[in-house]
Amino acid sequence: MWMMVPLKLLPSPVAKFLTYTGLANLLSYFFSYGSRSLAEVVNSLTENKDLRAVFCYFFGTYGNPPKEASFSMHSLLVCHYLPGAWYPKGGASQIAYNMIPIIEKAGGAVLVRASVNRILLNAANEAIGVSVMKGQEEVHVHAPIVVSDAGIFNTYQQLLPKEVQMRAAIQKQLGMMKHGEAGLSIFLGLNGTKEELGLKADNYWFFCENNLDEILNDYATGKREESVKSLPLIFFASPSAKDPTWEQRRPGKSTVTAVTFAPYSWFEEWKDEKVKNRGVDYKELKETIINSVLEVVTRTFPKIKDRIEYMDAGTPITNQHYLAASKGEIYGADHGTSRFTAEVCATIRPQTPIKNLFMTGQDLVSCGFAGAIMGAMVCGSAILNRNLYMDASALSKKLNQANAKKVQ
Structure with a gap:
């Protein structure tokens, strides 16, 4: 897992070099197991069908049956989620309620109940904002950077003009991903x-x-x-x-x-x-x-x-x-073996082929709440041109030291 994220954080030429030379596969077991199915790995460990089912039962968390699921994805989610589901006090709405004041304090605004109609582009096909619907009225919201968490299919196929969708770089990314299970x-x-x-x-x-x-x-x-x-x-x-x-x-x-x-x-x-x-x-x-x-x-x-x-x-x-799940999927893009190759991880990045348009959310890294947060960290790192994982690690260390002093 921790090789997949660096590939998305590294400059694109470096990530491509590691991918096409095969060095990415040598630096981490993640990609060598990413292309192997869960069933293939588990079936090589035991002939006991009950035990195989126990080893594989967690596949429902990302929506692929064992014969199609990436072993790396399965082991990643077991390590992260097996202790139990995360559930905030007061319900899932507390996530939004606690985020909104932080956004507003930083000078931002949160607008709801106005569906995004399209991404606005200038004459050079650079993202300059979004169009939202206020009843029957189209309202333009301009911004120097547009970040989409609508998923790769909605972002490219629903929110961009047809002629822009047909760009080779966009079609390449779409060809690497499939819709997840409904x-x-x-x-x-x-x-x-x-x-x-x-x-x-x-x-x-x-x-x-x-x-x-x-x-x-x-x-x-x-x-x-x-x-x-x-x-x-x-x-x-x-x-x-x-x-x-x-x-x-x-x-x-x-x-x-x-x-x-x-x-x-x-x-x-x-x-x-x-x-x-x-x-x-x-x-x-x-x-x-x-x-x-x-x-x-x-x-x-x-x-x-x-x-x-x-x-x-x-x-x-x-x-x-x-x-707005185009095929009824709940985990976004499919999490099968093809998604977790080094080439796909290096190609599906927060930076899109459209200047000033970035992608975040679960289609960027992996599914679920934790996967979406990781997608946000990668996207934020790309926009700010700094490694937010290192910032988070330093902050965690600082807080742990402060708490240790309080205990003393």
Whole structure:
């Protein structure tokens, strides 16, 4: 991992030199394992199918089945996330609430509920700001630097003019990346405390069998109406149980979330229908999915079965509407073996082929909250022309020394 980030921080000619000479592969095991699948590595370690499944179970965190997942990506996320999910006190909204005052104090502003329509370019095709929609009115917001966290596909294919999209450098980057797996989310509101319902601040993975690649392939290639009746994997967690302030804010209530995957094509026929009014067939399909999830999770958590006050499901087209995920993906670009080669890591950089346009977020490094933060660190380093990782390390050391003095 720590070779992937330096490749993005190094000047482009140096990164390309390390890549094309093969030195990058010699300097770090990351790239040699990045091109090997998780299944390939794990299958070489043991013949025990149950043990193989245990070693591979974490693949749902980035959305690739073992035969397609990069072993380097899998080992990276296990090392970073296995101790447990990170959840802020007061809920995920606290991230934004605590960031906004810092941004405003630095002289910036945070604008919401105005979707970005396009990136503004001057006659030389340099980024000079963005256009946002205020109702039916187009408003131009000018800036010397534009940073996009909309993902590589939205940034290049939706926010830039067609003629600019066709630049060879942009097409090369797009050709290196694929859309990630589309996600399904189920949300339940419950009457009862975590103690009453037997909920804990843990993450749970449910699999119907130990042959993970096979069951996922059968699920994705099967008939939609039959596949959704028997989901091959489910991630389950209780956000309210993870939040120590929850009981003070919502006494006597709890929430749980379940996540799985489904092909975007299963739901594409409803993508242009009005949100919350997509017809009876769509509603019935969501109800089938919810019932399939409940059938599995209530075996382990039977106390929630009769305490459900609210339930709903978010499909790939829900993600498309609310998250601007073009194919319903929840982890951005695909995290398969092809993404974690030295060439891709050196090519997909915060600097884009468009002057003054930078890219950040999970498509730059890896998926999830921590991956997006790493993307921001790399992007910030490129813009400021300084290594923010070294700054963060120095700050951490300074704080640790200060805390040690307080203890004394």
